Amino acid sequence: MNVIKSQDLRLLEQRLPLFPWYVEQYIEHKLVDLSPSTLLEYTRDFETFFNWMMHEGLTSAPSINQIELIDLERLTISNIDNYKLHLQIRHQNSVATRERKLASLKSLFHYLSQIAEDEDHYPLLKRNVMAKLKTRRITDPKLMANRLQGKILEDDAEIQRFIDFVTRDYRKVIADNPQALHYYERNRIRDTAIVSLILASGIRVSEAVNLDVDDIDLTKKIAHIYRKGSHDPDMKQSVYFAESGKEALQHYLEIRSIRYPHSRHEKALFLAIPRGSSQAKRMSKRAIQQMVTKYAQAFGKPMLSVHKLRHSFATSYYLKNDIYKTQRQLGHASTDTTELYAQLTDKTMEKAINRLNIKVIQ
Structure with a gap:
């Protein structure tokens, strides 16, 4: 379902x-x-x-x-x-x-x-x-790429820094807030798993919310998802995720049932305990969006949203693959949409070159 x-x-x-x-x-x-x-x-x-x-x-x-x-x-x-x-x-x-x-x-x-x-x-x-x-x-790819500049994680190094921030460094920001610290310590492993999975696969937030525990194959590093825009929206499709996503998911699955007690009928992968309840339920799309926004603002990227995590993955993925592999991984109907990442990677490579401290000998 x-x-x-x-x-x-x-x-x-x-x-x-x-x-x-x-x-x-x-x-x-x-x-x-x-x-x-x-x-x-x-x-x-x-x-x-x-x-x-x-x-x-x-x-x-x-x-x-x-x-x-x-x-x-x-x-x-x-x-x-x-x-x-x-x-x-x-x-x-x-x-x-x-x-x-x-x-x-x-x-x-x-x-x-x-x-x-x-x-x-x-x-x-x-x-x-x-x-x-x-x-x-x-829909102009160049215009859309320009608008995304500074709003996504620019390269693999920044992606890793953001994951590390969610995993451990955010506690420095809220060190003087005991209540915030309590909720962070309870949820940081789950939050890291969500962020890492999106940044390791490029799946949409709605696709992440729909995931059940049985949809994850850690051995093959595959997530079986309801793909948005699919010709058969009720049939799941297989999407690969990177090793970083596997490690974060494995860690989360080890504490899922202990940290988020739930009924035996609850199959959702990502759980949250609603206020006033003792039983965890499927995490909502809005909750994941708010969670990412919270970390992004503290990280210093206030315009980074959960959907822009997908853009961040796609830009990094496109640098290592071609447009057709990127199209399939993201579930785009045509390469016209994927063309955005060609423009973004041009910008990323330009920034990388500019960061090199090369002195020209006259």
Whole structure:
């Protein structure tokens, strides 16, 4: 069972009553083609937009779920320009994030105006202001590589320093905080295993969360994962991990049951004990994201996220392999996505050359 998919589907179902009926209809239509995780992100985008409409007086509805289709039809391109400015200034969203949020709205408006019908077979939305808006996907590898500079672990040496920091050096940062020290000592072996596995394989955080104990083959150094974007999302695929990942996992598995008491039915690899509970459960995606952010900020790389650990692995891996092996390891549908790491490795090699203290003899 794909745990993340099931969890996100439940969260999606819980959120739908917050929205107008036509959003629920849109979500049901899109569930055939898009994952619950993607649609959950869409609902967050819709919530931001609808809240903005209410704040700007563009609807008289007292709550989001009462916003009517006529309110959407009355929107002007000037309104949408103001919303883009709102995302930029108030939310401080990057260009890529703004474009993504607008793309989700375009998808909703397109469905309402071109696909969904009323009882008389007319479009639900008679006027689609979003059709006038041109959005662009930020996919240029050079541009994306430039944006990642300073936000990932640049080379093998820095990757090792970060793992060592999680394993032992973080305690120096929290030496004066007994409570933080207590939680760190209890979880540092698990945290090291998670960070090391991602940096040794490049798997996504959702793929790490889905792992069960039986999915790990330490002898062959293979993790059997639910691969995002797979043609068969319910079939596991095998991904290799490096020796560093094996050592960290082996250490964690030795203390897993002792440090995280759990029911005999709990098969999750990575466990956490919820506050107020004596039984450990599968660690959530959000918990892993927060854990990595905590260490990254203390390490001095505040922009380093759990997803950027994947970028860090990929950059290091690409330096030693070709683009096709990197594509397969990361589970990319095409090499167009993997091309990012060609640009990143160029930057990494340039920095390495610049660090050499070579004197030119005149």
